[in-house]
């Protein structure tokens with residue numbers, strides 16, 4: 001069993017357990033740290049979105065809180081000029097994968113990108129980078145939901161859920177570098193992919209990339225507990 005630990009987040013004393021990831025401890029205690037790729041229950045966090053930086057006392061460089069294991073007396077600040085700079089750059093990088101246009105987006109009321117922008121005072125627009133994949137197609141072949149890849153920020157939640165929770169594996173990452181995308185095996189349509197339309201990936205998607213068709217939300221959707229906030 002893990003040993004109890006006392007840590008400090010923004011000067012607040014918090015009870016935790018050694019080895020827990022700092023991000024989950026913060027969220028559990030009502031302290032929001034931006035995050036997109038973190039998945040509760042995933043043993044090795046991908047640490048790919050680079051949004052969850054914190055400043056650790058005694059360290060010169062910020063570290064990602066989803067990969068930072070708690071130790072007794074750990075003391076972190078969720079904000080610092082360095083943290084803010086890194087989060088701003090990471091956020092713009094994510095937006096370079098994400099076609100903007102909140103007005104016609106099905107997820108505009110629950111969008112986590114909007115939440116992060118609001119919390120950190122970031123702009124929902126590209127200033128230094130260009131939109132990468134302007135030709136991304138929309139797959140509406142499934143009966144209950146749509147996959148609009150032009151709004152995908154590559155967080156990987158859908159891939160993990162489909163593989164590890166539902167054990168179907170209809171979705172996966174393909175290609176490398178700036179060409180990296182989430183797609184089906186051999187890029188077939190969702191209708192041909194073996195997808196059972198459980199809807200869990202749609203629920204977990206933080207952006208408007210996966211959304212339910214009008215009146216088509218399946219009963220099982222919303223029952224996955226892999227997200228912590």
Ligand code: SF4
Nearest residue numbers: 162195196198199201
């Ligand atoms: S709806 Fe379920 S089975 Fe289909 S891609 Fe999403 S998680 Fe996989």
Ligand code: SF4
Nearest residue numbers: 152153155156158205
């Ligand atoms: S489709 Fe949604 S859940 Fe899947 S990687 Fe893209 S943004 Fe993340």
Ligand code: FES
Nearest residue numbers: 047049050052066
């Ligand atoms: S949530 Fe930590 S890097 Fe994405």
